[in-house]
Structure formats: structure tokens, C-alpha cells
Amino acid sequence: xxxxxxxxxxxxxxxxxxxxxxxxxxxxxxxxxxxxxxxxxxxxxxxxxxxxxxxxxxxxxxxxxxxxxxxxxxxxxxxxxxxxxxxxxxxxxxxxxxxxxxxxxxxxxxxxxxxxxxxxxxxxxxxxxxxxxxxxxxxxxxxxxxxxxxxxxxxxxxxxxxxxxxxxxxxxxxxxxxxxxxxxxxxxxxxxxxxxxxxxxxxxxxxxxxxxxxxxxxxxxxxxxxxxxxxxxxxxxxxxxxxxxxxxxxxxxxxxxxxxxxxxxxxxxxxxxxxxxxxxxxxxxxxxxxxxxxxxxxxxxxxxxxxxxxxxxxxxxxxxxxxxxxxxxxxxxxxxxxxxxxxxxxxxxxxxxxxxxxxxxxxxxxxxxxxxxxxxxxxxxxxxxxxxxxxxxxxxxxxxxxxxxxxxxxxxxxxxxxxxxxxxxxxxxxxxxxxxxxxxxxxxxxxxxxxxxxxxxxxxxxxxxxxxxxxxxxxxxxxxxxxxxxxxxxxxxxxxxxxxxxxx
Amino acid sequence: xxxxxxxxxxxxxxxxxxxxxxxxxxxxxxxxxxxxxxxxxxxxxxxxxxxxxxxxxxxxxxxxxxxxxxxxxxxxxxxxxxxxxxxxxxxxxxxxxxxxxxxxxxxxxxxxxxxxxxxxxxxxxxxxxxxxxxxxxxxxxxxxxxxxxxxxxxxxxxxxxxxxxxxxxxxxxxxxxxxxxxxxxxxxxxxxxxxxxxxxxxxxxxxxxxxxxxxxxxxxxxxxxxxxxxx
Numbered sequence: 001x002x003x004x005x006x007x008x009x010x011x012x013x014x015x016x017x018x019x020x021x022x023x024x025x026x027x028x029x030x031x032x033x034x035x036x037x038x039x040x041x042x043x044x045x046x047x048x049x050x051x052x053x054x055x056x057x058x059x060x061x062x063x064x065x066x067x068x069x070x071x072x073x074x075x076x077x078x079x080x081x082x083x084x085x086x087x088x089x090x091x092x093x094x095x096x097x098x099x100x101x102x103x104x105x106x107x108x109x110x111x112x113x114x115x116x117x118x119x120x121x122x123x124x125x126x127x128x129x130x131x132x133x134x135x136x137x138x139x140x141x142x143x144x145x146x147x148x149x150x151x152x153x154x155x156x157x158x159x160x161x162x163x164x165x166x167x168x169x170x171x172x173x174x175x176x177x178x179x180x181x182x183x184x185x186x187x188x189x190x191x192x193x194x195x196x197x198x199x200x201x202x203x204x205x206x207x208x209x210x211x212x213x214x215x216x217x218x219x220x221x222x223x224x225x226x227x228x229x230x231x232x233x234x235x236x237x238x239x240x241x242x243x244x245x246x247x248x249x250x251x252x253x254x255x256x257x258x259x260x261x262x263x264x265x266x267x268x269x270x271x272x273x274x275x276x277x278x279x280x281x282x283x284x285x286x287x288x289x290x291x292x293x294x295x296x297x298x299x300x301x302x303x304x305x306x307x308x309x310x311x312x313x314x315x316x317x318x319x320x321x322x323x324x325x326x327x328x329x330x331x332x333x334x335x336x337x338x339x340x341x342x343x344x345x346x347x348x349x350x351x352x353x354x355x356x357x358x359x360x361x362x363x364x365x366x367x368x369x370x371x372x373x374x375x376x377x378x379x380x381x382x383x384x385x386x387x388x389x390x391x392x393x394x395x396x397x398x399x400x401x402x403x404x405x406x407x408x409x410x411x412x413x414x415x416x417x418x419x420x421x422x423x424x425x426x427x428x429x430x431x432x433x434x435x436x437x438x439x440x441x442x443x444x445x446x447x448x449x450x451x452x453x454x455x456x457x458x459x460x461x462x463x464x465x466x467x468x469x470x471x472x473x474x475x476x477x478x479x480x481x482x483x484x485x486x487x488x489x490x491x492x493x494x495x496x497x498x499x500x501x502x503x504x
Numbered sequence: 505x506x507x508x509x510x511x512x513x514x515x516x517x518x519x520x521x522x523x524x525x526x527x528x529x530x531x532x533x534x535x536x537x538x539x540x541x542x543x544x545x546x547x548x549x550x551x552x553x554x555x556x557x558x559x560x561x562x563x564x565x566x567x568x569x570x571x572x573x574x575x576x577x578x579x580x581x582x583x584x585x586x587x588x589x590x591x592x593x594x595x596x597x598x599x600x601x602x603x604x605x606x607x608x609x610x611x612x613x614x615x616x617x618x619x620x621x622x623x624x625x626x627x628x629x630x631x632x633x634x635x636x637x638x639x640x641x642x643x644x645x646x647x648x649x650x651x652x653x654x655x656x657x658x659x660x661x662x663x664x665x666x667x668x669x670x671x672x673x674x675x676x677x678x679x680x681x682x683x684x685x686x687x688x689x690x691x692x693x694x695x696x697x698x699x700x701x702x703x704x705x706x707x708x709x710x711x712x713x714x715x716x717x718x719x720x721x722x723x724x725x726x727x728x729x730x731x732x733x734x735x
Binding site: 318321325345347348349350352353354355356357359360373375381385386387389390 | 588692720
């Protein structure tokens with residue numbers, strides 16, 4: 001395409017000089033040379049040679065400079081020949097019939113050859129012009145292919161058309177019955193105003209042409225070209241209607257792409273919704289089934305059940321309710337993360353204090369779980385939301401206990417390090433495979449090998465979402481040592497190291 | 505004690521009725537703000553269990569009116585993550601809150617704490633707080649932990665006193681700041697430091713406190729899980 005562009009620019013430059021002085025001088029030179037040759041031949045009494053020389057000159061001029069100049073040359077030559085050269089010299093008189101025939105023949109053939117040569121030259125010119133026009137359109141079309149958004153179409157069209165003298169370009173697109181200026185997205189514009197007014201009317205010698213765009217679904221709006229006089233005079237190079245058609249095509253394509261990506265996003269959110277629904281229905285139904293079975297057994301078979309069995313069933317109901325509660329809380333938290341968490345509700349809180357709250361819940365939920373703590377003295381104030389931080393720490397510890405393998409010890413260490421409060425929860429379980437490590441913070445992710453252990457697949461997603469909102473990070477290290485164990489490391493910036501003073 | 509349960513969910517009322525009735529409480533119920541106000545005007549209510557999401561009004565907005573008639577203790581029933589609502593309700597005059605869903609033991613403990621506080625408020629200022637581990641004498645400012653005397657600074661003592669006088673109930677940061685610094689806008693950093701000092705002196709493991717519990721986003725609560733004796 002590059003060569004086309006080069007060709008185009010060359011053509012434009014030559015077209016921009018309307019009448020070339022050089023070619024006029026050339027024509028005159030040929031004419032004078034032919035006249036001199038004719039005069040010389042005539043003086044040697046060679047009338048046929050002289051006529052042929054003159055004729056050659058006229059043909060050359062016609063071929064070089066077109067029909068008009070060819071005819072001018074032909075008439076000039078026949079007049080000069082008749083007046084100066086043929087007998088009687090310095091008069092138009094013709095003495096014999098013998099002299100009339102060659103003279104007439106000369107005049108007629110000079111004019112006809114000039115006309116023919118000129119027309120050949122002109123049609124060659126217009127063929128070149130047509131080729132250049134096509135090249136222009138190809139170039140524009142080629143560039144427009146790259147556009148993905150409607151705004152890009154305008155940008156590319158401007159870049160491409162500027163060399164042709166188009167100083168300004170406006171595209172008004174019709175969407176749902178309203179007209180929008182691409183550059184002023186959002187507000188619809190009044191069609192009449194858009195047609196009449198031009199934002200670049202700066203009093204210069206500019207012409208305006210408006211072309212309608214037609215797309216696959218009918219009226220697509222219109223394009224307004226504002227161009228210099230030079231362009232409107234010299235360059236018939238740009239076929240504005242053809243350019244408009246190309247723009248319409250590109251805009252149509254962009255709008256279709258838009259609709260397509262919207263449809264894809266919708267599909268994605270539908271997929272997410274159905275993932276949520278299937279997870280919700282599974283995770284709600286499992287505890288509900290247990291509750292329902294236990295409660296109905298207690299009602300129907302109360303008399304045949306031993307006190308220990310009854311106690312067992314009541315405990316099941318209670319446990320499953322706790323599970324349901326935690327699950328709904330997770331779903332709510334997921335909603336909060338999706339809606340975006342504002343830092344405006346954050347305050348200075350001490351991670352040690354929240355850890356204490358969490359540990360008392362953990363000991364209730366997992367009374368047999370051995371836990372070791374390593375709490376370094378020092379600053380552990382962070383800027384966060386207490387309830388959310390509680391959820392983060394609980395989810396991480398719960399995850400380590402559930403996936404840590406049996407009753408092995410969970411180590412919780414808390415310290416300040418490089419401006420961060422660092423909470424590390426380490427288990428001695430089988431560890432997390434490298435492939436799974438990338439996924440554990442994803443919504444509804446449950447490792448293949450761990451599915452049986454339950455869990456909603458939301459705990460770590462929520463922990464990460466909240467920690468991110470606090471400006472911190474949550475990462476996983478596995479294995480910790482000897483090919484086993486997993487460490488979850490939370491880092492939250494210390495309130496003292498926050499750039500703008502935390503709220504007091 | 506007369507208890508008014510305000511909740512638009514009949515299942516919750518149905519579940520609470522037998523147990524609370526069995527504990528000797530007299531129950532009244534209302535399913536909307538309008539009927540709650542009507543009930544509290546007609547009957548001498550001692551305690552209101554108030555759900556915040558009522559069909560005809562925000563529960564927080566009727567706390568003041570509920571308190572007009574017989575000055576009942578108001579306990580808010582609220583979702584866990586709505587700590588802003590809790591603080592607002594407590595500022596509006598509510599005495600305590602309990603997260604939904606709750607266990608019946610937790611609810612009964614709150615009711616007992618409210619009842620005890622109400623009984624003490626009826627008498628002249630209580631002079632002592634006694635649990636099986638903690639013994640606090642207000643006039644002499646003496647504190648004993650499992651029989652051992654604990655030395656507290658004046659500020660530590662005033663904070664502990666507020667917590668003890670509201671034992672079992674949440675005390676907002678704001679109330680503690682007023683008690684300790686006479687200024688609700690004081691830096692909460694001071695409060696945290698003094699609570700940490702108190703825990704150093706009173707808790708077996710300050711990082712897992714058993715007496716002075718943190719209520720994230722709201723304040724502190726003195727635990728009364730141990731059997732209480734009042735004087």
C-alpha cells in the first residue's frame with residue numbers, strides 16, 4: 001500500500017500546479033523549431049517536406065498538451081504557412097489550383113491530427129486520474145480497516161484526508177433516532193444545527209460538502225467535509241461520495257463490533273450469574289438437607305430415638321445453621337467487593353485486636369484445633385474496616401485449618417515489616433500445587449483434590465478482595481518446607497506509613 | 505419483665521416465644537413500627553427487641569419514641585456487616601445489639617445483662633462489680649483479679665468502671681472517650697492504648713482477651729460469661 005500512497009502524493013503535487021510554465025515554453029519551442037524547419041524546406045523549394053515538418057510539430061504539441069493547444073498550434077501553423085511561406089508570400093492569396101490542394105490538405109490534416117493526438121493524451125490523463133482516485137480510496141479503505149471504535153474512524157479519516165486539502169471533517173452518527181457528533185459523545189445534537197453550523201468556520205476560503213451515510217440498517221448519519229479552494233479546484237482526486245461510503249462501511253462495522261462485545265460481556269455476566277446460582281443452590285441445599293432430615297426425624301421418630309441420637313441431630317441442625325450463615329455472609333461480601341469498596345469508611349484499627357476477636361470465633365468453631373501464635377511487639381495499626389478485616393483473618397485461618405490436613409498445628413504470626421503489617425498463617429498440610437496457586441483467589445474455585453472438604457470457594461476470594469481494598473496484598477507460598485505446608489501472607493500498609501494522615 | 509419483640513418475620517417471633525415465655529418473660533409482639541409504638545404506649549414495656557428493617561419505617565427512627573413511654577431497654581437485631589447502623593442506633597439511644605442470626609443462649613445472656621443493669625439503675629449507684637474472676641469496688645477504686653489486687657491508673661479505672669457498669673452490653677467508643685477524656689472527639693488512639701494496658705493487667709493472654717472484648721467498628725464489651733453476683 002505504501003507505493004500507492006507515494007504515487008498519490010506525487011500525483012497530488014503535480015496537480016497542484018495548474019498550468020506549468022515549462023510545458024508552455026516547451027510547446028512554443030517546438031512550434032518555433034517546426035516553423036524554422038518549414039521555412040528552411042520552403043526556401044529549398046521542398047513544399048511537401050516543409051508541410052510534413054510543420055505537421056510533425058503540431059502532432060507533438062497535441063500529444064504533449066492536449067486537444068486545445070493542439071488545435072491552437074494547428075490553426076497557428078496553417079495561418080503562418082499560408083501567410084508567410086506559401087506563394088504568394090505575405091498574403092493569403094492562392095495562385096493556382098495546384099497550390100490550393102496541398103494547402104487545404106495541410107490545414108485539415110493539421111487540425112485533425114492535433115485533435116486526435118490531444119484526445120489520446122487527454123484520455124491517458126483521465127485514466128491516470130481514475131487510477132489515482134482508486135488508489136486514494138484503496139488507501140483510505142485500507143487505513144479504515146484498522147478502526148475498532150467509531151471515534152477511531154474519524155481520527156483515521158482526518159489523517160488520511162488532510163493531504164488532499166480536507167482541513168476539517170465532522171461525522172454525525174444516527175443512533176436510535178438521535179444524531180450524535182462523534183467528537184462530542186454523549187449529548188445528541190440537533191440535526192439542522194449540525195448540518196448548517198460548522199465548528200471550523202474561520203472565515204478562510206473554505207468549501208463545505210455534506211454527504212449522507214447509508215449503513216446496513218439504513219440512514220447512518222452524515223459526513224461534513226470542509227476543504228480548501230485548492231482542493232475543490234485542482235483535485236477532482238477525492239470522490240467525496242465514495243469516501244463517505246467507505247466511512248459508512250467502517251462506522252457500520254465498528255457499531256456491529258460494539259454490539260458484539262456488549263453481547264459478549266452480557267454473556268459473561270450471565271455465565272457468572274449461573275455459576276453463582278449453581279454454587280448457591282448446591283451450597284445452600286447441602287446444609288438445608290441435613291437440617292431438614294434431622295428436624296423431620298426428630299418430629300416423626302422422637303419416641304424411637306435415644307437421647308444421644310436426639311442430641312446428635314440437634315447438634316447437626318445447629319452446626320448446619322452456622323454453615324448457612326457463614327455462606328450467606330460470604331455471598332454478601334462478594335456483592336460488596338463487586339460493587340466496589342470505598343475507603344471512606346476506613347479507620348485506624350489494631351490488627352492484634354481484630355486477631356483476638358477472630359481467634360475467639362475460631363476456637364468456638366474448631367475447638368480441637370491446635371494454634372500457635374507469634375505476635376511481635378510493635379506497631380500493628382492499619383487503616384481498614386474492622387468487620388471486613390475480621391472476615392479476612394477468619395477466612396484465611398479457616399482455610400488453613402480446613403485444608404491444613406487433620407489436626408496439625410496452624411501457626412499465626414504477626415509482625416511489622418517495611419511499613420507493612422504482616423500476618424502469616426501457616427499450616428503443615430499437603431500444600432497447594434503450582435497450578436492451583438494461580439486459581440485459589442478466584443471466585444468459586446475449589447481444588448480438585450479438596451472438593452470433598454467443602455467450603456464455598458469464596459473465602460480466599462473475599463479475603464483477597466478486602467485486602468486489596470485496604471491497599472494491601474495477599475499471597476500464597478507453598479510448599480513451605482520439606483514439600484509440605486502452605487503459608488498465606490497478608491500485608492497491609494501500616495497506618496503510620498500512609499501518605500496522607502489516616503483519619504483520627 | 506415485659507418484652508416487646510418488633511419483627512415483621514412471624515417465624516422469628518414463633519421461634520422466640522416458647523423459650524422466652526419459659527424463662528418467665530411476658531411477651532408482646534409487633535410486626536411494624538406503628539404497632540410497636542402502639543404496644544409500648546398501652547403496656548409497660550421493660551425491653552424491646554427491635555429489628556431495624558421494618559416494613560413501614562427504619563427501626564432506628566422509632567428508638568426515641570419507644571423510649572418516651574416507659575424508658576425500656578432497646579436491643580437492636582441487626583445484620584453483622586451493618587456496623588454503621590449499629591453505631592447510629594446506639595447513638596440514638598439503643599442500649600445494645602445482637603447480630604442476626606443469633607443463638608438463643610446469646611440472646612438470653614443479653615437479656616440477663618439488660619435486666620441486671622435495669623435493676624441496678626433502679627437503686628442508688630451500685631458500688632461494686634463482682635464476677636467470679638473480677639472484683640471491682642467503685643468508691644475505693646479497688647480492683648482484684650482472682651483475689652490478686654491489680655493497680656490501675658485513674659484513667660484505666662474510669663474506663664473499666666464504664667465497662668463494668670454496662671457489663672455484658674456493648675459500650676461505644678464514643679461513650680468510652682467521654683468517660684476517659686470527657687471528649688467524644690478525642691483521638692481513639694488513646695482509647696486503644698488504654699484498653700491495651702487494661703488487657704495487659706487483666707487478661708491471661710492479652711492477644712486473646714476473655715474479659716474486655718472488642719466489637720469491631722463499634723466499641724468494647726465486658727464479658728459476663730462467668731456467673732455474676734451483684735451487690
